[in-house]
Amino acid sequence: MAGTHPADPITDAFESHRDRLRAVAYRMLGSHADAEDVVQEAWLRLSRQDTDTIDNLGGWLTTVVGRISLDVLRSGRTRPEVSYDDQLPEFTVTLDDAPAPEDLAALGDSVGLALLTVLDSLRPDERLAFVLHDVFAVPFAEIGTILGKSADATKMTASRARRKMRAAQQPTSAGRQQREVAQAFLTAARDGRFEQLMQVLHPEVKFTVHTPNGTFVTLGASEVATRARVAGSAARGHAAIVNGRPGVISWNEDGTPLSLLVFTVADGHITEITAVVDPAKLALMDLPDAV
Structure with a gap:
């Protein structure tokens, strides 16, 4: 039958957020494949959700992706079917014609695998707080709902992560x-x-x-x-x-x-x-x- 299916507006809305959600998951997990899996899981959860109860779809999806990514980090799932020696690392390559930005505050969405390498030194909750707040500007109160912490405690977690990140940066x-x-x-x-x-x-x-x-x-x-x-x-x-x-x-x-x-x-x-x-x-x- 001709016409628009009721789910189409939600599908379109989800697709409009997909790139950002993928970026959040990738910076949390350091793997494009794992990030795609997380985004797909977020879509499945959205498809089972009564969308009338969602006031802010972007915020809801970011929270869901953050929570799924956190679960993956805590469980240590890293695609065990691929052995370390056989797996080619994911590389971010730029020509060495000019110095890269050194200031963490200037990273924004351009953050790449150089940052992910340092992020590996953080605990899962620190990594989540840093990525969501410092890279994607998610409020501490929303991050706290994922971590099960107050906004103040989440702010302290992010601050601790930031100190570790700065200490790990090479001059x-x-x-x-x-x-x-x-x-x-x-x-x-x-x-x-x-x-x-x-x-x-x-x-x-x-x-x-x-x-x-x-x-x-x-x-x-x-x-x-x-x-x-x-x-x-x-x-x-x-x-x-x-x-x-x-x-x-x-x-x-x-x-x-x-x-x-x-x-x-x-x-x-x-x-x-x-x-x-x-x-x-x-x-x-x-x-x-x-x-």
């Missing part, structure tokens, strides 16, 4: 040092200088390479230095910031991504390197265009 000088160490590795790898490679690699460095034939892990400075020529082509790529860490991206002549390298640097030494040279995986990433 800009450390970021520059990390990039210098990564560049030293790339230069030594390109020139085949084994001794210089050994100087910048941590003795227990882990090198993970994602290839079309699978994921391969090499452990130890000597082994990694020996295989460092895999970085040869990437050494001529463009410096990038990947999840807040130094990296290098290179492209094929046709502009498609060729490789992505990511470095973890601590105390002046590289402790971990991730290389992605699998065209299929690179194609799925939201990578910058060739320069």
Whole structure:
């Protein structure tokens, strides 16, 4: 029968909030797939709800997504069907042409995985309070209904999270040092200088390479230095910031991504390197265009 189904206005209203809800869940959980699951669960709960009892649909949905995300964090569900070594991390990649905003207050909706890495150090209630209030401007009273706390107690939780976040942020000088160490590795790898490679690699460095034939892990400075020529082509790529860490991206002549390298640097030494040279995986990433 022609005509509009009664549920259509609610469906349209939900769709108008979907992007924001997905962003809330993603910043809570750090996984696009888990965020989609949470948003879908929120839709199912809305479909079972008498919408006449909802005064503010956006606020109601944000509360539901926050509560579901909190349950996921507390239960430790992290898609166990995928082992850690086989799972390619989700990368946020920007070209290293200008410094990223350092001030947490300026993050807004642009917050990415660099922040998610630090958020992992927070307790679930701290993470929820920080994300909802500082990133999405949800009032403390509404966050308190999710946590089962008063507005004042929730404000204290967010303040504690904020202090932890600021303490975990690395100063800009450390970021520059990390990039210098990564560049030293790339230069030594390109020139085949084994001794210089050994100087910048941590003795227990882990090198993970994602290839079309699978994921391969090499452990130890000597082994990694020996295989460092895999970085040869990437050494001529463009410096990038990947999840807040130094990296290098290179492209094929046709502009498609060729490789992505990511470095973890601590105390002046590289402790971990991730290389992605699998065209299929690179194609799925939201990578910058060739320069």
